[in-house]
Amino acid sequence: MTTGTGDETRPFVVPCARLRFDAPWRWLVAGWRDYRRAPGLSLLFGVVIALLSLAISWLGWKMGRFALLATLLSGFVFVAPLLCVGLYCVSRGLERGRTPKLRDSFVLACRVVGQAGIFALGQGVIILLWARAGMMLSAFFPLDGEGASALWEYLAIGSAIGAVFAWLTFAISAFSLPMIADRDVDMVTAGVSSVNAVLRNKGVMALWGLLLLALTVLGFATALLGLVVIMPWLAYSAWHAYRETLDASSWPELG
Numbered sequence: 001m002t003t004g005t006g007d008e009t010r011p012f013v014v015p016c017a018r019l020r021f022d023a024p025w026r027w028l029v030a031g032w033r034d035y036r037r038a039p040g041l042s043l044l045f046g047v048v049i050a051l052l053s054l055a056i057s058w059l060g061w062k063m064g065r066f067a068l069l070a071t072l073l074s075g076f077v078f079v080a081p082l083l084c085v086g087l088y089c090v091s092r093g094l095e096r097g098r099t100p101k102l103r104d105s106f107v108l109a110c111r112v113v114g115q116a117g118i119f120a121l122g123q124g125v126i127i128l129l130w131a132r133a134g135m136m137l138s139a140f141f142p143l144d145g146e147g148a149s150a151l152w153e154y155l156a157i158g159s160a161i162g163a164v165f166a167w168l169t170f171a172i173s174a175f176s177l178p179m180i181a182d183r184d185v186d187m188v189t190a191g192v193s194s195v196n197a198v199l200r201n202k203g204v205m206a207l208w209g210l211l212l213l214a215l216t217v218l219g220f221a222t223a224l225l226g227l228v229v230i231m232p233w234l235a236y237s238a239w240h241a242y243r244e245t246l247d248a249s250s251w252p253e254l255g
Helices: 023-037 039-063 066-095 102-111 113-140 148-180 187-200 202-221 227-245
Strands: 002-005 008-011
Touching: 023 039, 023 066, 023 202, 023 227, 039 066, 039 102, 039 227, 066 102, 066 113, 066 148, 066 227, 102 113, 113 148, 113 187, 148 187, 148 202, 148 227, 187 202, 202 227
Parallel strands: none
Antiparallel strands: 002 008
16 A cells, blocks of 8 residues: 655555564664663663653652542653654664764654654553553452452453553554654554554564563662663664664655
8 A cells, every 4th residue: 555745655554574583682782782882861861761750650659549640651651752762863873873962862852742742642542441441351350259260360351451452552662653753754654564563573573572571670670770771772772673674765864
């Protein structure tokens, strides 16, 4: 399927490569190399991410109100894509032989704020649907002391529902944000292309998702201190994952 813009015709879905199982390890190595080449900027972004995570965790724990926590999470869902775009700008600059600067990351984040907002809105809807599905599960399968079998049934169904929403979130975000930070492309095309690439590389992307999860859990397990290093590292790795997986050459580069 193609879309036309004047004399220009592009595919609706960005072409993707067939990945080998060693690809995620290459992405992590390349991401770590970028971190070492721009340590100061990486630490700055990492500290900001860790402080935001700490603030949300502390307020959620202190207030204990679902509405407040949902509001905070919604705000973080909007801010997080812009932080990611800023980090992708670092890898993008290094790839082009330039010295990354905070100003460049800020300018790029401002340029794509509209598309990042669409991404954040979509993720917010998924989070709300996820939360609603959890409420419905509790309503249809209440835990009222009926024994271990009821508990296991509840956990199995809950895990299956959670896995569907987690997969959808991962599939949309895997390559879409790096693409909008690199090319003049709309978020719908980027999101659909990301899902398509994940579906065509299910095994490799499952491994990649598990690595992302494991490293993120490690960051939280270190009282959030590990996030200072892990989050920028994973963002740089995600940039290299996008560059290796999607061929977005038909779309103009962002200046």
